[in-house]
Amino acid sequence: MPGQSATEYGLLYAAFLPMPWLVHSKGHVFVEFLRKALPMRARAVLEKLVYLACIGVSLYLGSVALFSLTSAVAGGEYETRSFDMPKWLVFLPIMLAFYLSALEWLRYLLGRDTLYTLDPLEMEGL
Template sequence: MINKAYLTVLYAMAFLSGATLVWLMISVVASVLMRNAGLQPFAWLFTSAEYGLLYMTMLGAPWLVREKGHVHIELVTSALPPAARRIVSRGVAVACVAVCLILAWKGVDLVLTNIERGDVDTRAYYFPRWMLTITFPISFGLMAIEFSRFVFGSDLMHTGEAGIHE
């Protein structure tokens, strides 16, 4: 039950990330067309694209870790024997978990500071800053969970195959 709820959240975040990518394309094309027509693009159009870049990146990252879609280099691991590759791969995953946990913790601190101060982003419209920074602890927390699957699970992050494999 918990696993199903977790996967639902993870895939919903990935879907929102993909939808945001579509919005980015629409907003950029609309902005360019408006400029070429001699019109001033709406201020919120540019701001929503900026926000969208953050949301797209942060919401899609945990799913990318789960799918091994993040960038990593197999040059070293491909030269290692299987036992050493397992040790190195799990060690890298431990380091990734540690970094993600630190960033999630700092993200919580940032969100709480934004709420406490009442920080507002005031470019095109007033937008509570915590609504932007809330993505940090959520996404880095979920990435820590996903990287921990490579620490404790049977699946390794590294395949040991150098080059592009799709």
């Protein structure tokens, strides 16, 4: 059924392409209980470590997707289900999403904005 494959590809694009915007707009789910239990200086260190970990994971997964994309292009591979589609089109949104998300995490790491909600005491330091 051509519709089923198109729906699967549409879901892939719909899941990955908004990912950088979710990081930018703080639209994803996270838990703050450990951060809130720490003193303010330790909170800042933990935040930076979280940002670095997110950058590392995003760059790694983006690189895996880029490798898969370039391999598919070099091999002329096609995704053959109900209709033929170049396989690199499957990896393109994944690569873009992870690399652009890494840039958003870098913005948090180097900028003044924070991913977390700030307590009034923390806001005095800004």
